[in-house]
Amino acid sequence: MTKILVDAMGGDNAPAAPVQGSVIALENDKDLRLVLTGRKEEIERELSKYKYDKSRLEIVDCPDVIDMNDIPTEAVKRKQSSLIAAFWKLKKEEDACALVTAGSTGATIVGGQLILGRIRGIKRPALCPAIPNNRGGVTLLCDCGANAECKPIMLCQFAVLASAYAEAGFGIKNPKVGLLSNGTEEHKGDPLHQETYKYLSQMPAVNFAGNIEGRDIMLGECDVAVADGFSGNVALKSMEGCGKLVLGVMKKEFSSSLSSKIGYLFMRKAIKNMRGQLDFEKFGGALLLGLKKVVVKSHGSSKASTIAASIANAASIYRGGLVPAVEKKLESIDFDALIPEQE
Amino acid sequence: MTKILVDAMGGDNAPAAPVQGSVIALENDKDLRLVLTGRKEEIERELSKYKYDKSRLEIVDCPDVIDMNDIPTEAVKRKQSSLIAAFWKLKKEEDACALVTAGSTGATIVGGQLILGRIRGIKRPALCPAIPNNRGGVTLLCDCGANAECKPIMLCQFAVLASAYAEAGFGIKNPKVGLLSNGTEEHKGDPLHQETYKYLSQMPAVNFAGNIEGRDIMLGECDVAVADGFSGNVALKSMEGCGKLVLGVMKKEFSSSLSSKIGYLFMRKAIKNMRGQLDFEKFGGALLLGLKKVVVKSHGSSKASTIAASIANAASIYRGGLVPAVEKKLESIDFDALIPEQE
Numbered sequence: 001m002t003k004i005l006v007d008a009m010g011g012d013n014a015p016a017a018p019v020q021g022s023v024i025a026l027e028n029d030k031d032l033r034l035v036l037t038g039r040k041e042e043i044e045r046e047l048s049k050y051k052y053d054k055s056r057l058e059i060v061d062c063p064d065v066i067d068m069n070d071i072p073t074e075a076v077k078r079k080q081s082s083l084i085a086a087f088w089k090l091k092k093e094e095d096a097c098a099l100v101t102a103g104s105t106g107a108t109i110v111g112g113q114l115i116l117g118r119i120r121g122i123k124r125p126a127l128c129p130a131i132p133n134n135r136g137g138v139t140l141l142c143d144c145g146a147n148a149e150c151k152p153i154m155l156c157q158f159a160v161l162a163s164a165y166a167e168a169g170f171g172i173k174n175p176k177v178g179l180l181s182n183g184t185e186e187h188k189g190d191p192l193h194q195e196t197y198k199y200l201s202q203m204p205a206v207n208f209a210g211n212i213e214g215r216d217i218m219l220g221e222c223d224v225a226v227a228d229g230f231s232g233n234v235a236l237k238s239m240e241g242c243g244k245l246v247l248g249v250m251k252k253e254f255s256s257s258l259s260s261k262i263g264y265l266f267m268r269k270a271i272k273n274m275r276g277q278l279d280f281e282k283f284g285g286a287l288l289l290g291l292k293k294v295v296v297k298s299h300g301s302s303k304a305s306t307i308a309a310s311i312a313n314a315a316s317i318y319r320g321g322l323v324p325a326v327e328k329k330l331e332s333i334d335f336d337a338l339i340p341e342q343e
Numbered sequence: 344m345t346k347i348l349v350d351a352m353g354g355d356n357a358p359a360a361p362v363q364g365s366v367i368a369l370e371n372d373k374d375l376r377l378v379l380t381g382r383k384e385e386i387e388r389e390l391s392k393y394k395y396d397k398s399r400l401e402i403v404d405c406p407d408v409i410d411m412n413d414i415p416t417e418a419v420k421r422k423q424s425s426l427i428a429a430f431w432k433l434k435k436e437e438d439a440c441a442l443v444t445a446g447s448t449g450a451t452i453v454g455g456q457l458i459l460g461r462i463r464g465i466k467r468p469a470l471c472p473a474i475p476n477n478r479g480g481v482t483l484l485c486d487c488g489a490n491a492e493c494k495p496i497m498l499c500q501f502a503v504l505a506s507a508y509a510e511a512g513f514g515i516k517n518p519k520v521g522l523l524s525n526g527t528e529e530h531k532g533d534p535l536h537q538e539t540y541k542y543l544s545q546m547p548a549v550n551f552a553g554n555i556e557g558r559d560i561m562l563g564e565c566d567v568a569v570a571d572g573f574s575g576n577v578a579l580k581s582m583e584g585c586g587k588l589v590l591g592v593m594k595k596e597f598s599s600s601l602s603s604k605i606g607y608l609f610m611r612k613a614i615k616n617m618r619g620q621l622d623f624e625k626f627g628g629a630l631l632l633g634l635k636k637v638v639v640k641s642h643g644s645s646k647a648s649t650i651a652a653s654i655a656n657a658a659s660i661y662r663g664g665l666v667p668a669v670e671k672k673l674e675s676i677d678f679d680a681l682i683p684e685q686e
Contacts, residue, residue, distance in 0.1 A: 134588050145525050149533045182488050182576035190492045190573055214580030218588040230533055231574040233525035235581040237557030242585035245477050245561040249620050253613035260613040266606030270596035277592050 001033045001056075002315045003095050008038035009065045009082035010103025011302050015039070018102065019046035021307025025315075026052050028308070032315055035089065035096070037062050038082040060085055072106035076114055083107055087115040090293055098294035098314035100285070102302040109146050112291045119323065121330050122290040123151075126158045126229070127297065128165060129236065129286035132277050133220030140166055140224045141180075141217060144286065145233035153339045155179070155196040155226055159206045160329050161289040162224040168320035169287075169313070175223035178212030180231060185211065192228065200226075205333050214238070243278040250274075285310040287317065290326075294318045344376045344399075345658045346438050351381035352408045352425035353446025354645050358382070361445065362389035364650025368658075369395050371651070375658055378432065378439070380405050381425040403428055415449035419457055426450055430458040433636055441637035441657035443628070445645040452489050455634045462666065464673050466494075468633035469501045469572070470640065471508060472579060475620050476563030483509055483567045484523075484560060485632060487579045490572035496682045498522070498539040498569055502549045503672050504632040505567040511663035512630075512656070513566075521555030521565035523574060528554065535571065543569075548676050557581070586621040593617075628653040630660065633669075637661045 008018045015038055022034050033056045036043055040061035047057075064081040076084055083103050090096045101108055105127070112125055126143035133139045142162035147154060159177050166175035179197055181189040186197055188211055200208040209222055214235050217225050227235060250271070254264045264271070285298035285306070294317050298310040351361045358381055365377050376399045379386055383404035390400075407424040419427055426446050433439045444451055448470070455468055469486035476482045485505035490497060502520050509518035522540055524532040529540055531554055543551040552565055557578050560568050570578060593614070597607045607614070628641035628649070637660050641653040 132588075134591060148525050148531070180577060182491050182573050188491070193573075214577040214582075215584030215587065217581060218584040227577075230525050230536075231577045234523060234557040234570075234574045235577050238560060238578040238581040239557075239585045241558030241561040242582040242589075244558065245475075246585075246589050246617075246621065248477060249617050253617050254610065256613055256616075260610045263606040263609030263613070267597065267603045267610065270599055270603040270606070273599075274589075274592050274596050278589065 002031055002097050002318060003033040003035065004097055004311055004314055005035045005037060005086040005090050005099040006307070006311065007083045007086050007099070007101035007103050008036040008043050009062070010101040011298065011300050013301070013303060014102065015042050015046050017302055017304045018307050019043055020050065020304035021302070021311065022057065023047070023050045023052045024304060024308035025311035026056055029312065029315060032056065032311070034058070034311070035060060037086045037089070039063060039065075060089065067104070070104070070107065072104065072110040075107050076110050084111055084115065087111040091116050096293070097318040098296065100296045100298060100307065100310045100314050102298040102300055102307060105145070105297060108288060108295065108297050112288050112295050116291050116293060116295070118290050119292055119326055119330070121335070122157055122161070123154050125288050125290035126161060127286045128162050128289050130170075131217055131236070131239065133218050135220040137220065138170065139217050139220055139222060141232055141236060142224065142226060142289065143229040143232050144227065144236045145229050146288070147229035149230075150192060150228040152192060152195040152199055153335055155192070155228065156199050156203060156206075156335070156339065157290070159200055159203070159208070159224065159226045160333065161326060162226065163206060164322060164325040164329055165287055165289060165317070166223045168322040168325045169317045172223050174207050176209045177206050177224040177226060178209050178216060178222035180214065180217070180225050180227040180235060181211040182213070183211065184213060199339055202338060203333065205329050246278065247275065285313060292323065294322055345374055345440050345661060346376040346378065347654055347657055348429040348433050348439055348442040349377050349379050349650070349654065350426045350429050350442070350444035350446050351379040351386050352405070353444040354641065354643050356644070356646060357445065358385050358389050360645055360647045361650050362386055363393065363647035364645070364654065365400065366390070366393045366395045367647060367651035368654035369399055372655065372658060375399065375654070377401070377654070378403060380429045380432070381408075382406060403432065410447075413447070413450065415447065415453040418450050419453050427454055427458065430454040434459050439636070440661040441639065443639045443641060443650065443653045443657050445641040445643055445650060448488070448640060451631060451638065451640050455631050455638050459634050459636060459638070461633050462635055462669055462673070464678070465500055465504070465633040466497050468631050469504060470629045471505050471632050472629035473513075474560055474579070474582065476561050478563040480563060481513065482560050482563055482565060484575055484579060485567065485569060486572040486575050487570065487629065488572050488576035489631070492573075493535060493571040495535060495538045495542055496678055498535070498571065499542050499546060499549075499678070499682065500633070502543060502546070502551070502567065502569045503676065504669060505569065506549060507665060507668040507672055508630055508632060508660070509566045511665040511668045512660045515566050517550050518566035519552045520549050520567040520569060521552050521559060523557065523560070523568050523570040523578060524554040525556070526554065527556060542682055545681060546676065548672050589621065590618065628656060635666065637665055
């Protein structure tokens, strides 16, 4: 049994979406056990709408909820919230494999670091979503916002973490790693990226393919795009904005005339497929990499199907052996010898 | 007469595209005069394919061409190339209003700084494309790659430059300016962006609306998105990649079955409109802002229609009074008092 903790109060549609998502996930995967943390009464009210295997779902009552106005470091210390309780259980219970939340990103990062803890040797955890690409696969973008300020060693570690994720989560052997910069030539970028380029070239544990540009993320030049959290976030959100614009324009254009409305009837399936390829959320949230157990951050606006995908993703990554894979990769790298300590 | 210099040898499709683009531009605008720089024989061979008003087109013979392998600073000193000759004429001839090139970005920036020169008080020129947005208008993204490393004063000046462009080029009164960061809250970003936020808030000459995220560029939250050249480039290229993915998926899906092929026949016009809204190039290239005259960098892969749009854009911006507008804005700002000199 794979036991996963679900923050039932996290996200804009909680507790309805996390509860329904959990029911869907249990139905799809008979080897799954879920523990929902949150306000018991509200969770039970939602659960009463569905049929599900009661022997595989447990509720842990937490009266408190962290909201977007809370300061993460404060909230983590102070509150008996659904997210914090989930982190404590994840840490303490040996059979707890993973955590899924659609709650505050900041609180998830802080809780992950302060309660669960980092894998030995890792400087900072990183957020890593899977972006649909032109090859019909995904490009892992790491970091996409956990660290606005980075040092070369952090970027090198992001490369290791996301490579392990590509292998454990998507079965990609020897994943190709690109460094997100403002051009493909080696000299491109600021000193942070120029130095990182040099170090990544010297790491046999990373299949480094050089610099990539923003367009290469969705055009699928690499399996992993390493980024500082600032420009990684800019890249992710820029692609999201473009996707939203496209869906908006599509909706408007395709109902703009009788002719295009008729056309739409013939093309419904094709258009649905297209929407699917632009739907970042179906890929199951962003992993918070570098922690001692699997943590999946689902989008704040997650619907039930998104939460279900995030739970399935968490289970699959745990079973793929993400954390042991990271630890094994780290064994072969002496970061202190590779990268001189700065400041 | 608005006299514009066209680098006839710049870009992947030169001289065919710049020459045909020039002919189209002359046809569309009877108040335009063009000077084409490049290999006279090749230009004349292309020109012989078209009818055009010979009294409004002049050729300046330049035997040399800068290619992508040249180091910009070297090429600018050494070569009698089409681009460098155009910059010299732009500088020396009082009636020359603007320059359009699809050639090397690096050489354009270096030539702009070393030959033409910056507007008094401006630290660095910046590349500023117009991105189609959800409101049916454009968002000006400044800088998108001229400066991988920035200081707060540069970002503040980009805000001034792009605001003047929004007014002179698109008639936007009191344009709304956002600072591209990894979140909308004031404290988001690295020290560069946190400091810039503070200074922009203190500049009455800029209608500052706070931080924006990557998605807001295409969703059109602001008229101007101020960015450091590194993350601005990442944003631009990420949106480009998403646009390319969409067009690719559309092509594939819309020919995937008989039903969708039939649908396509009904929707041709809607789909064409949609493509148009995703076509960054039709918006007429990126402006190189901060120089003493109007310089437009067209995409390296520009077709004739793109060059024609860039020429039209250059003419319209010159006539809108971009450079005087920048100078007037600068008069009212004391950057030395606002931003203490660093390092």
